[in-house]
Amino acid sequence: MSGEHIEGQEAMNIYSVNLSGPAPWGFRLQGGKDFSMPLTVSRLTPGGKAAQAGVGVGDWVVSISDTNAEDMTHVEAQNQIRAATDSLTLTLSK
């Protein structure tokens, strides 16, 4: 899985979650374009909002608040998530 896409299953495992704010959302974000790694959820806070919403560890972040996250740097992704106050919508891929 080192930066490689899971072939053939991409399209079928995309899901969206809408976390109600405020932060913390309860997950660790890893990667980014500047790290040549896709943005992934590397850790979940047990019982946290993300974990409650069904986010999985290792899932890729496809979009943040309806903005495509594929080309985001880590900082950009970070900022985008921080910008969401009342609620956060994430589209992820297992």
Add this chain to the structure above:
Amino acid sequence: MMTMTQMETTVHYDNGYDEYQYMNQEDEWDRDNLLDPAWEQQQRKTFTAWCNSHLRKAGTQIENIEEDFRNGLKLMLLLEVISGERLPKPDRGKMRFHKIANVNKALEYITSKGVKLVSIGAEEIVDGNVKMTLGMIWTIILRFAIQDINVEETSAKEGLLLWCQRKTAPYRNVNVQNFHVSWKDGLAFCALIHRHRPDLLDYSKLNKDDPLGNLNLAFDIAEKHLDIPKMLDAEDIINTPKPDERAIMTYMSCFYHAFAGAEQAETAANRICKVLGVNQENEKMMEEYERLASELLEWIRRTTPWLENRTPEKTMAEMQRKLEDFRDYRRQHKPPKVQEKCQLEINFNTLQTKLRISNRPAFMPSEGKMVSDIASAWQGLDQAEKGYEEWLLTEIRRLERLDHLAEKFRQKATNHENWASGKELILSQNDYETATLIEIKALLRKHEAFESDLAAHQDRVEQIAAIAQELNELDYHDVAAVNQRCQSICDLWDKLGTLTQKRREALERTDKLLETIDQLFIEFAKRLAPFNNWMEGAMEDLQDMFIVHTIEEVQSLIAAHEQFKATLPEADAERQALLGIHNEVQKISQSYGIKANIVNPYSTLTTEDLIEKWDKVKKLVPQRDGALQEEMARQHANERLRRHFAAQANLIGPWIQTRMEDIGRCSLEIGGTLEDQMTQLKQCEHVIVAYKLNVDKLEGDHQLIQESLVFDNKHTNYTMEHIRVGWELLLTTVARTINEIETQILTRDAKGISQQQMKEFRSSFNHFDRKKNGAMETDDFRACLISMGYDLGEVEFARIMILVDPNGTGKVSFQSFIDFMTRETADTDTAEQVVASFRILATDKPYILMEELRRELPPEQAEYCIMRMPPYAGSGAPPGALDYTAFSTALYGESDL
């Protein structure tokens, strides 16, 4: 006719005088035996004159009444003259008995006329007895001049007297009672003359008191105009108290005979006139008839030929004029003639009736003018008329028909001539000589159309000829012109037929020729195309820039070329065949005089092209031979180069390989220190560097080869690139390996890894480097980690992979391996550590302030942080607070959100 009326008005005095009266007269004569000498004188004059008036008719006279009758000859003559009868021939003797005989003959004659002569004997006469002679003469006068006078049934003397009375009755101063004194004043004589011939004297001018004048006048007139000679003497009558009765009677008898004779003659003449008149009338009628008949017949004779004239006229107008003439004839000229004929018949009938009434024989018209003749002539006329009328109508119909036909002929002929005009010229055109095949076909079609047009006109020409024929049969007046025109039409028609035929033949012939040529052209084109292709292909092939790299290739090209050359004769044959076709076309068009520009429509290529290309081909063949030979030589040369190169490369390649192995081995070496490795490697490096010359030389060879455009070399698997790459790889490998060793040394020194550790690492690494190429693959690494007791999930392993193989090469180098292995134990900076560091600087606040950064960090780093740190979003933070946690995690690509 005047006498007739006079006769009718005279009173018929009847005194019963007849034959019996002869005796009385004799008596009277006897009584007058003693003649009054005056009377004797008077009688002598009167009787002499009287006898002479008769004898002059016989051309003789008497002078002396008692003498000249003595021989009896003149007496006899006199009697003959008076009576108009012939007496017996007188004796011609001079003797007395002759004379007596003659006188007796005379007396016998007188007696034979019913006169009894008493006491008159021949002797007395011969003897010259005056009284006897006078008496005899008186007897004669009485008998022949007076006896037969018959007026209103009164005869002789009384009759004469009555006559005188009647005739003078209108004259009041005349009263005739007797034959003596009543006549003395002469008026009676004049009246009598005047009564009968008022033109002879003017009675109103007469005077009673001039008896002499009257008498002389009357006697003169009588002598001059009435042919009554003077028998009386005017003075004698005046002077004698009672003139001689017999003399006056004698003179008056002459008057009577002159007038009454004239009257009788008149009456007779009247009767005769009447009869003659009737006759004349009849004759006139007959003449009239004859004349009319003649005229009519003449008219018929004149008219009949006119009616029988069957000379035809030329035009209808003329014929109609004739018809009009005929109508005129019927209406104007014939009716009078009909009337004439009618008249003629009427006349004829009238005439016949008249003739029958007047007891004449029936009229027999002269030959040819008989009723039957007229009738038959008239019949003939009628027939001629009918025939003529029929003929006229027939002729008019005929002419009408002729006119119509002639007009029809003219129209048809004109139409035909219009149609035919110019056709001769068109048919004589030689346009087919310069026509192309398509044009010929078009011409043929046009000609076909024309032929059918011609055929269609055949009918019309025949019609024209038929009409001309009919015109001939019907004897059209201008038939000569018609025939001429018809003839010229027919001649032209024949000519057109001939020309059409000839043109057809010419067109067909030309068509066939052009077809043949066309076929030849098609064949030519069909064969030329592939041949051209072949030639083009051949030219291409022959000029083909070949790039050959081997001798075999050249050889095969040469072989191909030879094969090709082998096909040339065949091709040449084809070429000749094509030219042959072309020549044939030329021959055909020349020999048949086709003047059209004969161009092959099926082929854009000409024989010139063909020839040109062929020549080119032929030229190219040896050229190619040369080229191929050249190439062959070149290939041989190249082969030499190749071999040379190969020889070298085959040496150098393995040498490099060996060196690489050396290096690999060296790096994998477990025994010995890193420094030892380093030394070995350095030594290797020297050797390698020293070997460079060879490589350079090889480069040189390679350049030659490349310059010769040789790109392959079967003599060696080593390309220059290989060698080059290998060499560079060697160089880099040795350098890298040296570098690795250096790094290892550094790392060992930095991380304090002992030699033993290093050996262990190396051993593990070598063990898991299954492929023994100085790097572990992903699976190798995983296996390695597992063997080292790492229980890794995929995620974690992935993370680890990212760490050891950040470039995703799929290989883990020994250095990375070492790094990883030592990282776990070494003190590395992690995100938490950086966060912790910042916390210190921020005095445990979850945020940091710009002043703090500026205060604690060097300005550059401080600004860097200020720029990049996101604002702290937590509560209780002053403005300008910065979130160092997010920043730090972001540095390591890990954020807790």
